[in-house]
Amino acid sequence: MAEHLLQRGPARLFRELGPRSQVALCQLPLTLVVAALAIATPFAWPALLHSPLYMSGILLxxxxxxxxxxxxxxxxAHRPYLLIPILDFLAIGLLRNGAAxxxxxxxxxxxxxxxxxxASGMLARSSLILSFFGPMLIMVPSLAGRFPxxxxxxxTTTLLFPLMMLAVSLAIRFASVHVRLQQRELAEKDRELRKLLRESREREKLLQTVLDATDVGIAAVDRSGRLLVTNDRQRHFRRATGAEDAAPGQGHQLIFGQDRRTLLPPxxxxxxxxxxxxxxxxxxxxxxxxAEQRAMSTAARPLxxxxxxxxxxxxxxxxxxxxxxxxxxxxxxVSNVSHEFKxxxxxxxxxxxxxxxxxxxPPHLSRRLLVVQRNAERLLALVSDLTATASSALNVHPKRTDLASLVETSLGSVQAQAERAHIQLxxxxxxxxxxxAxxxxxxxxxxxxxxxAIKYSPDxxxxxxxxxxxxxxxxxxxxxxxxxxxxEDTTRVFKRFFRTESARNAAIAGAGLGLSITKMIVEGHGGTITCESGQGKGSTFTLTLPADGPPPSF
Structure with a gap:
């Protein structure tokens, strides 16, 4: 890169000169040699001062x-300055033949x-002809002096020198063509690089626009935690909270745990x-x-x-x-209402x-009161469960239990409801x-x-x-x-307060808590509950419970 810049420096300087200065600069090396020769002549070759041809060459x-x-x-027009190097052949001929x-x-x-x-850019044929016949004309007078x-x-000696100059011209032409090809390739690569740079900047601008249009804060960091890319939303979060999530030792880190008071360790x-x-x-x-504290749900993926x-x-x-x-x-x-119900x-x-x-x-009243007592106790358990759902805790006291009797009791308690709904149990x-359990x-x-099952089978x-x-x-x-x-609903049916759209459209009463409580109960036993269903095809809920004593994973 440094060599390229150094090479471009003189070329840029030459282009910035005017046409006269450019022509003079091309003539300057030969002029300096001739000037040195003229200065040395009185001391080294005083006899040449009396040679008309030699002095005419110096003057020319x-x-x-x-x-x-x-x-x-x-x-x-038409590069008239090329007359200067052509006349140089004449001046050199005068010098050479005057001091032969x-x-x-x-x-x-x-x-x-x-x-x-x-190197002037003139037609190759013209420059080659001049490069051969110019030196040839310089050598001809000395050859004529030996005639016959x-x-x-x-x-051979007379022809060898013009051929050498022709070879020099050919070498320069080939080198010039090679340089021009390299310059063309460099220019093409430069255009490609500029195009890629422009496209890269456009993609970067598009990416930043997309990031700024999102409603979440985004921060991309390198492996050391240094920020690479962010968006307006994330900058707004930092300004609003005065906190900055960063790598250890970086940023103003007011990041707290879920209790909102304990600073998270780095x-x-x-x-x-x-x-x-x-x-x-x-x-x-x-x-x-x-008052500016905000809850942030965060997610991360590696790059x-x-x-x-x-x-x-x-x-x-x-x-x-x-x-x-x-x-x-x-x-x-929920906690307050549950407490008031208890x-x-x-x-x-x-x-x-x-x-x-x-x-x-009386026995018949006793039986009815037992039903009332059982349902009141179940209602109290439901109220307790509402409190438990508020605190995400539910107490389970398992023991060896006959599930068949629980099934019989459950079906008996809904027999009247099933008959009213024309449901066969x-x-x-x-x-x-x-x-x-x-x-x-x-x-x-x-x-x-x-x-x-009865409630969601209205027909x-x-x-x-x-x-x-x-x-x-x-x-x-x-x-x-x-x-x-x-x-899709089967994946969300166990979430609190979730109700399917078909249930809402059918105006079926419910709070969306029953299945979430059921799931908590089953998982409290170390078991699982699953749902299989299809629109208009009914549903099947399956409870899996330990058979005898806690399983190894419980």
């Missing part, structure tokens, strides 16, 4: 050099006009985790302090180089403050217990069917599933419970022939 060189400055070359006995080597000065003509006593050596901050090559999603942190090595990471920040605060408010509301329910259950303790109570469960909780889960149909067992696990399946749901 002086006139040609002055002509370089005096002639208005810029006003003339003393300085026969002056003919070598013809190399200067040969170089000028060959010419020898083959004289003729290795737990999103970018610090990302530059270790870790991928994560939905990692909640709090940025900033006081790799061409050889597959780790090169950095992209970290995405989503402002979920509103969602987190709404969820907290919802949980607080007091009257405890009173109802307590008074029922007192009535049932009365020996004079059936069970294919061996008795006894032992499992390691909390009877109250599993009864609650079965009630939820059977009640839902009648069938609801059945079947069972399968192995040495380690017991499965209960609750199936219906109701409206069913889409495959």
């Amino acid at each position: 060189f002086a006139i040609l050099f002055l002509g370089c400055f005096l002639v208005p070359w810029e006003r003339l 006995p003393l300085l026969p080597g002056l003919a070598v000065l013809t190399v200067f006009p040969v170089i000028w003509l060959s 006593n010419l020898t083959p050596s004289d003729i 290795e737990k901050r999103p970018i610090s985790r990302a530059i270790t090559g870790e991928s994560f999603a939905d990692y909640l942190v709090w940025a900033g302090e006081g 790799t180089s061409e050889d597959g090595s780790f090169a950095g990471a992209v970290v995405v920040y989503s402002d979920v403050t509103g969602w987190v605060e709404a969820l907290a408010a919802n949980q607080e509301l 007091t009257p329910l405890n009173s109802v259950i307590g008074n029922i217990d007192l009535i049932l303790d009365d020996d004079a109570l 059936s069970a294919d469960v061996p008795s006894p069917l032992w499992a390691y 909390d009877p109250l909780r599993i009864g609650q889960a079965l009630d939820n599933l059977v009640s839902n 009648g149909g069938k609801v059945s419970i079947s069972a399968r067992s192995s040495e380690d696990w017991v499965q209960l399946s609750v199936s219906d022939t109701g409206m069913g749901m889409s495959r």
Whole structure:
């Protein structure tokens, strides 16, 4: 690169000169040699001062050099300045033939006009002809002086010098062509590089525009955590919170944990985790302090180089403050309402217990009160579960339990509801069917599933419970022939407050809590629950529970 710049320097300087200065500069090397020769002549070869040809040559060189400055070359067309190197042949001929006995080597000065003509850009044929016949005319007078006593050596010597100058001209022409080809290639590469640079800048601008149009903060960092690319949203987050997620030792790091008060240790901050090559999603942190503090859901994916090595990471920040605060408010509301329900329910259950303790109570009233007591206790458990969902905790006390009796009780409690909905109930469960389960909780889960199966079969149909067992696990399946749901809905059906669009359109009552509570109950036993359904094809919910004692993974 440095050599290229040095080579371009003189060329640029030459182009910046005027036409007269350019012509004079081309003539200057030969003029300097002739001037040195003229200065040395009185001391080294005084006899040459009396040679008319020699002195005429010196004078012609002086006139040609002055002509370089005096002639208005810029006003003339067809490169008239090339007359200067042509006349140089004449001046060199005068010098050489005027000083032949003393300085026969002056003919070598013809190399200067040969170089000028060959590199001038004139037609190759013209420059080659001049490069041969110009030196030939210089050598002819000395050859004529030996006539008629010419020898083959004289003729060979006379022809050899013009041929040498012709070879010099050819070499210069080939070198000039090669240089022009290289310059053309360099110019083409330069155009390609400029085009690539322009396209790269356009792509970079497009990428930045796309990033700025997104509603999430984006930060791309290298392997050391140095910021490479970001967008307006992320810059807005930093300005609003006064916090900057960065690698350890960088930035103003007011990044807190989920309690909003404890500063995260350096290795737990999103970018610090990302530059270790870790991928994560939905990692909640709090940025900033006081009223400006914001909840950020972060995600990260690594960047790799061409050889597959780790090169950095992209970290995405989503402002979920509103969602987190709404969820907290919802949980607080559920907790408060559940607490308010517990007091009257405890009173109802307590008074029922007192009535049932009365020996004079008629049997038919006792049976009815037992039903009331059971449902009141279940309602109290549901209220407790609402509180548990608010705190994401649910107590399970498993023991050896006969699931067949729970199925029978569950179907019996919804018999009247099924008859009103024209639903046929059936069970294919061996008795006894032992499992390691909390009877109250599993009864609650079965009630939820059977009640839902009836509720979401508004046009009648069938609801059945079947069972399968192995040495380690017991499965209960609750199936219906109701409206069913889409495959996408089956992936979200166990989320709190989720209700399918078809259920909302059918105005079927519900809060969207039953299945989420059921899932918590089953997972609290170390089991699983799955849903298989199709739109208009009914649904099947399958509970898998430990058969006897906690499984090894529980």
